[in-house]
Amino acid sequence: MAASFIPYFAVFLTLLVGASLLISTALTGVPTLSSRRPEVDDIVALLKHARLPKHALIVDLGSGWGAPVIALARAFPEASVQGMEISLFPYLVSRLRTHHLPNVSLKWGNFFHSDLDKSDAIVCYLMPSVMAKLGDFLDKALKPGTFIVSNTFLFRERRVSAVRRSGLRGTVALYIWPGRH
Numbered sequence: 001m002a003a004s005f006i007p008y009f010a011v012f013l014t015l016l017v018g019a020s021l022l023i024s025t026a027l028t029g030v031p032t033l034s035s036r037r038p039e040v041d042d043i044v045a046l047l048k049h050a051r052l053p054k055h056a057l058i059v060d061l062g063s064g065w066g067a068p069v070i071a072l073a074r075a076f077p078e079a080s081v082q083g084m085e086i087s088l089f090p091y092l093v094s095r096l097r098t099h100h101l102p103n104v105s106l107k108w109g110n111f112f113h114s115d116l117d118k119s120d121a122i123v124c125y126l127m128p129s130v131m132a133k134l135g136d137f138l139d140k141a142l143k144p145g146t147f148i149v150s151n152t153f154l155f156r157e158r159r160v161s162a163v164r165r166s167g168l169r170g171t172v173a174l175y176i177w178p179g180r181h
């Protein structure tokens with residue numbers, strides 16, 4: 001008897017997850033796409049190049065399903081890696097994926113309401129439409145000299161300090177904030 005409910009439950013869960021992803025995308029203007037492996041490798045390589053302090057705080061703004069957070073936690077075992085994600089299901093999945101990593105902490109919420117002044121490095125992979133607003137927010141929220149790595153979408157009128165390209169989609173750029181010309 002109970003087994004007959006399983007297909008209904010699966011359909012319900014699929015619809016719930018789909019609706020939740022659509023609503024968060026509509027609210028933020030940013031889909032919950034994951035960085036691909038070569039892009040994650042480039043993010044790590046650029047932050048290695050940046051020579052972060054040993055116990056750096058690295059924050060992924062919109063940490064999605066957790067791919068960069070996991071790679072960063074492994075590449076910088078003495079750093080603290082923080083992820084902030086507004087979309088519930090990616091957040092829950094990333095919690096499961098990182099539960100064994102002691103240097104990862106994840107928060108569910110809007111990063112525009114977060115306190116970033118202790119960050120040494122910021123990682124993001126968002127959309128062109130939010131980059132200007134994000135730049136203005138980071139101008140107020142970060143201490144000068146904070147490293148920023150942005151996957152695919154660049155900040156306009158900011159000096160790129162180093163760049164890596166892993167194919168058609170994946171330009172990954174490093175900034176030393178505020179990086180004004």
Ligand SMILES: C[S@@+](CC[C@H](N)C(=O)[O-])C[C@H]1O[C@@H](n2cnc3c(N)ncnc32)[C@H](O)[C@@H]1O
Pocket residue numbers: 024028030031032033034035060061062063064065066067068084085086087090109110111112124125126151
């Ligand atoms: C393209 S995904 C990238 C995920 C992850 N950083 C990666 O590179 O694999 C962008 C994520 O940012 C999240 N996001 C967008 N705006 C946000 C906000 N204001 N606060 C928190 N998360 C946000 C979206 O829900 C989405 O999961």
